Amino acid sequence: MTAACDPSICETEPIATPGAIQPHGALVTAQADSGLVAHASANLAEILGLPAAAALGRPICDVIGHVNEVLLREARRRGSETLESIGSLRRADGRLLHLHAFQSGDYMCLDLEAVRDEDDRLPPGLTQSVIETFSAAVTQVELCELAVHGLRQVTGYDRVMAYRFGPDGHGEVIAEDLRPDLEPYLGLRYPASDIPQIARALYLRQRVGSIADSHYKPVPLLGHPGIDALDLTHSALRSVSPIHLEYMRNMHTAASLTIGLADGDRLWGMLVCHNMTPRTAGPERRAAAGMIGQVVSLLLSRLGEVENAAEKLARQATLSTLVDRLSIGDTLAAAITAADPLLLDLVGASGAVVRLEGQELHFGRIPPADAVRRALEILGSTRPPEILAIDDVTLRHPELPELAAAGSGLLLLPLPSGDGDLIAWFRPEHVQTITWGGNPAEHGTWNPQTRRMSPRASFDAWKETVTGRSLPWTSIELACAHDLGEAITAEMAQRTRAALARLRHYDPLTGLANRSFLQECLANATLAGGPDVALLFIDLDRFKAVNDSMGHGVGDGLLIEVAHSLVASVRPEDLVVRLGGDEFVVLCHGLDRAAVMGLAERLRQVLERPFEVTGRKCHISASIGIAMSDSIGELDLVRAADIAMYAAKKNGGNRGELFRPSLYEETTQLVELDNDLRNALENGQFHLAYQPIFALAPGTERLVGFEALLRWEHPHYGSLQPGVFIPMAEKLGHIHVLGDWALRNALRQVQAFRSAGPELDLKINVNVSPLQLAKPGFAARLTDMLGQMPDLPSHALCLEITETCLSDEAVSEALGAIRALGVQVAIDDFGTGFSSLACLRRLPADIVKLDRAFLKNSSAEPQDDRFFAAVNSLIHAVDLKVVQEGVETPAQIDFIRATGADFAQGFHLARPLSIPAALDLISASRQDRPRPPDRT
Incomplete structure (x- = not known):
């Protein structure tokens, strides 16, 4: 390209308003208000048999007939801007013309094209069969390969290519199907200026464009002034830039058909068809190409999201492991050193430098130390407050040539601790050879005499070697680096808190944990909630006598010796606590009752032996109260052990006493509820509430069913939620009777609901316990229940199970038998148990219900939208439906609708309803009017 050639000239061409068309068809416009012909192409007589001059100013119905005028006005009323087929017109000589309408300001516009039966008629089902092949693609490139192969079958063109735009605007041919004798273009790149x-903006507005003959002579439009302002974007006949036609001829291409591929509002790339001889793509082939382009665009977006989600999940797994290891080690620097490979794998780096806590740590392959120091000084003085990502350090900073080999790419993460703390990741130079389709620097030539640009004439392969750059840092890698920075900040804060905790959580005399630390441990769900937690409450017998007779110095020394003896006598994982005075506690877990009793006896014997303190023998013993977490009911573990300790002391001391319910005046709630559960069903204390489930559609929600929720109206405690009594029912063996009652009543009620709204095809969801599923004969009992209701289809029932029970083999077998009946299965509270997105394809289910925690953790950040959409896409990819639970606000319903959920339930939509309220909702849904107020 000469110095005087300015490619920006192409940006000023009126390609949407050329004032001319291609000659294989004709164009007519009419004013919308008067219906009079305003413009006609000069070849109207050749195409329609009516001269343009004769058509101008006449009513449009005189040109195309009254019926077609009605169809034309109807198309305008619909307001569609895209090309729309409205019918056909037969000339006086019997020749049939296609009529396609589009809008341009105040004008109704028509493309008229002759019907070419043999050229434009596609084999029945060909387009659909091509589209069906796309389901086999798992990557965007695979999809493009299938698309070009299928598009060549549909169009018959000599060459079909998939062309992808990069971040720099340049394009690359990533898939190709061509005539065997043609030179392949696969892998070639073309500059953005091509x-x-x-033109890219035009392809977003009108996805399909065709050129029948690169040597055609443009046909001018005649008629009203201002033809140059007539927007022909949506015309299939629109004339194209003469520069583009010359570009085609230089490529030895006679005809083309181009389909824009969009990802949202961004032009992702194009499907390009070339033919070596003139070829007209008729309306049917253009429509088929457009449909293929629409499907490919949709799938490209979804596959891109899935690929990004898969990479994000893999990176997140590395991040999770790395974050877990931050807490290991005496110092944070030691913890990071131990996690060496993970630190590099997290962002795909070859080396890293970490400055932390006054230390500088080196990992992997890094540039020379002096070069690193100078680079961090230069970049550190101007770096942003968060992350700096550069893939061309030496090109930007020629004064740092030593970084080229090992550090052309730099990812800098400042740590908020200050004092210059940071992580700098490095990537080596990535030398690559790019093959261009012609020299990208030679855009074209400019003739100052004719004031006309000519595109380049050579498209021979032109190789360029790119140096001084690393592989670019991806957005996912930047996000992982950011998250690591936050995790390091949190770990720093945690270590600071831990240092402070030692000051307030440990007894200064003995060095043992104190009462405050014990309470925090007991509040921990892992310890307080397990059935194998035990607490031994130790009170020293005769300590006061030793303290009074021998002095407080000896007393303190004795307490220190007792502490050492207790620590030496328990396991390393057991916790020894000094509550105060002469009271100690041992907290342990993982021991059965016999082992705990054996430990108590061992400690009693240890404390019974004489202690020598400053040369004086001290004789004491101990009263030990023992409490097991599974036998204290609602009592506090310390309180229960304290009660048992006083019982031991009351019985003479120097002994252990196990807490029993009889030691406490009140009966535990477990025993009380056991009796109540036995009578609740007989006394009609249980009932079902029905929470509606809605299908999501743009701007509205449609009732599709209910979830049956079990409620217990306890005579003393009032309305109890399932989370209170179901675990007890499971533990006490009542769950089978209770579960069968709930299932049978739910089936009867959904039959009534369906009768009230037969066209709604309502379904009922019922929660079942893993104990129910694991019990032999569950599927047979369910078959019997369904058999008693012959008018109720099996698909009207959906059983909900928690994901944590899927590891039970008996449950999995039962689910297989249930699904064989046609009953659906939903995984409830997905995301709170052991399952991961990776195991979705193996779930024996039809529906995934995302836990409300997903919504609580979401924000207004764009990455949350993308992540939610990716999660929904992954679930949809394995043919499962998505129900979002816990929708409580209008913003949340908009969020989950936009990110792809199929169904929703929650208080924003409707609270659990009584049967009359549910029937009211069904009636309202049938009449398509607003839902009535919630009634419980």
Whole structure:
């Protein structure tokens, strides 16, 4: 390209308003208000048999007939801007013309094209069969390969290519199907200037464009002034830039058909069909190409999200492991050193430098130390407050040539601790050879005499070697680096808190944990909630006598010796606590009752032996109260052990006493509820509430069913939620009777609901316990229940199970038998148990219900939208439906609708309803009017 050639000239071409068309068809416009013909192409007589001059100013119905005028006005009323087929017109000589309408300001516009039966008629089902092949693609490139192969079958063109735009605007041919004798273009790149931005914007508005003959002579439009302002974006006949036609001829291409591929509002790339001889793509082939382009665009977006989600999940797994290891080690620097490979794998780096806590740590392959120091000084003085990502350090900073080999790429993460703390990741130079389709620097030539640009004439392969750059840092890698920075900050804060905790959580005399630390441990769900937690409450017998007779110095020394003896006598994982005075506690877990009793006896014997303190023998013993977490009911573990300790002391001391319910005046709630559960069903204390489930559609929600929720109206405690009594029912063996009652009543009620709204095809969801499923004969009992209701289809029932029970083999077998009946299965509270997105394809289910925690953790950040959409896409990819639970606000319903959920339930939509309220909702849904107020 000469110095005087300015490619921006292409951006000023009026390609949407050329004032001319291609000659294989004709164009007519009419004013919308008067219906009079305003413009006609000069070849109207050749195509329609009516001269343009004769058509101008006449009513449009005189040109195309009254019926077609009605169809034309109807198309305008619908307001569609895209090309729309409205019918056909037969000339006086019997020749049939296609009529396609589009809008341009105040004008109704028509493309008229002759019907070519043999050229435009596609084999029945060909387009659909091509589209069906796309389901086999798992990557965007695979999809493009299938698309070009299928598009060549549909169009018959000599060459079909998939062309992808990069971040720099340049394009690359990533898939190709061509005539065997043609030279392949696969892998070639083309500069961004080959397709100006004005043309890219046009492909977003009108996805399909065709050129029948690169040597055609443009046919001018005649009629009203201002033809140059007539927007022909949506015309299939629109004339194209003469520069583009010359570009085609230089490529030895006679005809083309191009389909824009969009990802949202961004032009992702194009499907490009070339033919070596003139070829007209008729309406049917253009429509088929457009449909293929629409499907490919949709799938490209979803596959891109899935690929990004898969990479994000893999990176997140590395991040999770790395974060877990931050807490290991005496110092944070030692913890990071131990996690060496993970630190590099997290962002795909070859080396890293970490400055932390006054230390500088080196990992992997890094540039020379002096070069690193100078680079961090230069970049550190101007770096942003968060992350700096550069893939061309030496090109930006020629004064740092030593970084080229090992550090062309730099990812800098400042740590908020200050004092210059940071992590700098390095990537080596990535030398690559790019093959261009012609020299990208030679855009074209400019003739100052004719004031006309000519595109380049050579498209021979032109190789360019790119140096001084690393592989670019991806957005996912930047996000992982950011998250690591936050995790390091949190770990720093945690270590600071831990240092402070030692000051307030440990007894200064003995060095043992104190009462405050014990209470925090007991509040921990892992310890307080397990059935194998035990607490031994130790009170020293005769300590007061030793303290009074021998002095407080000896007393303190004795307490220190007792502490050492207790620590030496228990396991390393057991916790020894000094509550105060002469009271100690041992907290242990993982021991059965016999082992705990054996430990108590061992400690009693240890404390019974004489202690020598400053040369004086001290004789004491101990009263030990023992409490097991599974036998204290609602009592506090310390309180229960304290009660048992006083019982031991009351019985003479120097002994252990196990807490029993009889030691406490009140009966535990477990025993009380056991009796109540036995009578609740007989006394009609249980009932079902029905929470509606809605299908999501743009701007509205449609009732599709209910979830049956079990409620217990306890005579003393009032309305109890399932979370209170179901675990007890499971533990006490009542769950089978209770579960069968709930299932049978739910089936009867959904039959009534369906009768009230037969066209709604309502379904009922019922929660079942893993104990129910694991019990032999569950599927047979369910078959019997369904058999008693012959008018109720099996698909009207959906059983909900928690994901944590899927590891039970008996449950999995039962689920297989249940699904064989046609009953659906939903995984409830997905995301709170052991399951991961990776195991979705193996779930024996039809529906995934995302836990409300997903919504609580979401924000207004764009990455949350993308992540939610990716999660929904992964679930949809394995043919499962998505129900979002816990929708409580209008913003949340908009969020989950936008990110792809199929169904929703929650208080924003409707609270659990009584049967009359549910029937009211069904009636309202049938009449398509607003839902009535919630009634419980």
